[in-house]
Amino acid sequence: MRFLHTADWHLGRIFHGMHLTGDQSYILETIEEIIKDEAIEAYIIAGDIYDRAVPPPEAVELLGQHLEIVAGDLKIPVIMIAGNHDSAERLNFCSGIMRNSNLFIYGNPVAKIQEVILEDKHGPVRFFPFPYGDPERFRELYEVSESITHESAYRLMMESLNPLFPKKCREVAITHAFISGGQSSDSERPLVIGSAGNVSADLFNRFNYTALGHLHSPQSINSTLRYSGSIMKYSIAEANHSKSVSVVEINDTGDVKITEIPLRPKKDLRIITGSFKEIMERSDSGSREDYVVVRLTDVLGLYEPMNRLRERYPNIIHLERVNSSVAQNSVFSAGREKKDDLELFLQFYKVVTERDVAPAAMDVISDAIKSVVEAEA
């Protein structure tokens, strides 16, 4: 069986003040072509369909049109789960009825795990949807009295799966989670504070493939666990990502072969570095309509660089100075995240007073910082 795995669409996303619906529509059309060209038999969308619980109406419309083309016109079964950005209740609307029409949508986690069984010439493949849920939701669902983590929630779900299904049957999991070892970027909203959101890869050992959503960079955790990545670059940190969808082929013995099919955006996101003059004058093989971040290397001041750069790149989203006298000398430049509170204060004091803190004052300051930190902890 050949299926397409994608995730993290974030329909309705507003990116630096710009609505991305047009770009997203273009990508979904590309995916419709891939589904046809690659003879796809099932279509897996692993969460974060929308960017927020109440997406704008044009995002709802876009999703509806795309699903009607794939599930309705092309008759390809679609299996879709909610991610941490989605409203499970809204995504779930009439999902029971839509199961008659190739559309399998799972908004809320449930105690009794459902499955979608699809057939190829070698027999059945079981697809298990594990939609995203807050740990507290799982605590209620499984009536657990102690506190619960994502890891323990998945453990409970795996235990609840029927172990008696014929051993030879091929099984695929679909979920939206942070699997330990994955590489995150700037644009995933953390599932929880700290590492309580982590889930171990080995909880998914029974599956021939696990289609993951959440991380925006396409990546395999191991030979059977994979993030397809987002369909577009949703943060500046993703500028150098290559976005793709994953075509997964699962053979009669359950082995999987994965092919990445690149997604070319209507407007790319690029970082352009150079002096103002160079950038305005040099040739650029990319589209001038791209979303660009400009890193200016000029040392001296410039007159209205943003407005003038916008003539060349109308969709410039961000401008920064990487080499100016201000940037070089500032105590607030790169590396400040790594300084401790005392160091930061000493630097700040020096900038403001133009002298160093007197040695005699050092202990007083150090104690004061310590007591504030302790009071906040």
Next chain:
Amino acid sequence: MRFLHTADWHLGRIFHGMHLTGDQSYILETIEEIIKDEAIEAYIIAGDIYDRAVPPPEAVELLGQHLEIVAGDLKIPVIMIAGNHDSAERLNFCSGIMRNSNLFIYGNPVAKIQEVILEDKHGPVRFFPFPYGDPERFRELYEVSESITHESAYRLMMESLNPLFPKKCREVAITHAFISGGQSSDSERPLVIGSAGNVSADLFNRFNYTALGHLHSPQSINSTLRYSGSIMKYSIAEANHSKSVSVVEINDTGDVKITEIPLRPKKDLRIITGSFKEIMERSDSGSREDYVVVRLTDVLGLYEPMNRLRERYPNIIHLERVNSSVAQNSVFSAGREKKDDLELFLQFYKVVTERDVAPAAMDVISDAIKSVVEAEA
């Protein structure tokens, strides 16, 4: 063919600070029983499904469950249109796919009118959905260059209907509009300012029945045009309404017979009039959980009447004094809407200064009011 006609559900309505989802869920369960008991063959919902464009998730969930029971479990075709409160785009989600599953949802008006053809033993019945749209939407749709009213929009729609269908076929229209002659109440949001929202009844002459939504009181405009009314009382002005759904039977010659089936709410909305003492002491055959409006006839002041009445009627939503010395003497009592600006000012002056305006000042005041009114026009 026997079909059920209902409208104006306003799921997600907040009524005097209280969420009505529980009450609405109870009514939809009642309707499910009616559909079974009355051997209903089609289910018509004529708009204002939701109370607002972005309904709360529990309202979305409730609608989904109800539709899955009727269209999915009971296999009754459901035909539903958007009203002026609904977001057409949101209601429309995946409606193309759901048409395979007895669920016919029409969010946006379209130039080429669609139809749902259902069969009984006498042949086909054509159901035409005309969802609500702002006049401007119709202007774009029909590429009209002059300004457009609801009436002219309906005229264009009727002209676009295929006149060549076998004459003997029975036809039903479903729409959400203000038909001239209807009785409105306090809780319908006006479609437009003034009378431009009016639509003539005779535009619907070709139909054997027109299932209307918008007005909250059940009423027939003539023998073939009818408002089913809302499923609950949504304003104090509706306290004396009897809510119902309409069972419509259309025979082989196209004649209709209408039966009203009353809807009994979980909590009624009642107006209770009397002195504070009487109301606290007299027996009441109604439920103490009802939503009550209390009209106190006491002449003198009372200590915290609202809090004390809430002990008897926990869901009291409004308290007013109908006979107190304040109410009787106030210039701001009943009838002030009918006074003109000058009269209102003269009364206000008297209350504040305890004397009448001097005759010499009269012209000055009159001119001042006139110039303000003209400046605002």
